[in-house]
Amino acid sequence: MGLNYCPKCGSKLEENTSKCAYCGYDTSERKNQQQNSVRFSDSNIVYADFFQRAIAWFIDMIIVIIISSPLSLFLNFGSLLLLTNVYNFAIGFCYFWLLETFNNGQTLGKVILKIRTVNDENFEVSNPTMYAINNLSKASGFLLLDIILGILLYYSEQQSYRKILRVTQHLAHVVVVKV
Secondary structure, X not given: OOOOEOOOOOOEOOOOOOEXXXXXXXXXXXXXXXXXXXXXXXXXXXXXXXXXXXXXXXXXXXXXHHHHHHHHHHOOOOOOHHHHHHHHHHHHHHXXXXXXXXXXXXXXXXXXXXXXXXXXXXXXXOOHHHHHXXXXXXXXXXXXXXXXXXXXXXXXXXOOOOOOOOHHHHHHOEEEEEO
């Protein structure tokens, strides 16, 4: 089985390539290790629990508020509160998506708590599209609905632990693990 995505930057790899076209990472050694090693299983991975993930999100939202508050003073939409919410969502989405995409699946909150978001099949860095899907609800009021629906829909699949907590996380095929 070959690598589908670069372990360093998350870019999609062409079949039978030895270097990532985007960052130049040499994937040949990694492919050899993957072929010679036992496939990852759930017993080898330690998933982040709900509280670690919630605290990381809270830290990240404080950072998003710190970033968006001064900008909101200059771009205040006044009585059009809906436009202000769209503006804050855009900043939050960009924060979560860009950091997870270009920082090995970690936002600043996740770095502090030593957790990261990875592909649920190979436990490697996911691709930018999957990180975008995963972060659709994180900076909006729909996060609570995303969590409630995720728990209701996937409770029976997860038995005693929570590896998938949100619907968008399930759609993106990512999980949050301890580093």
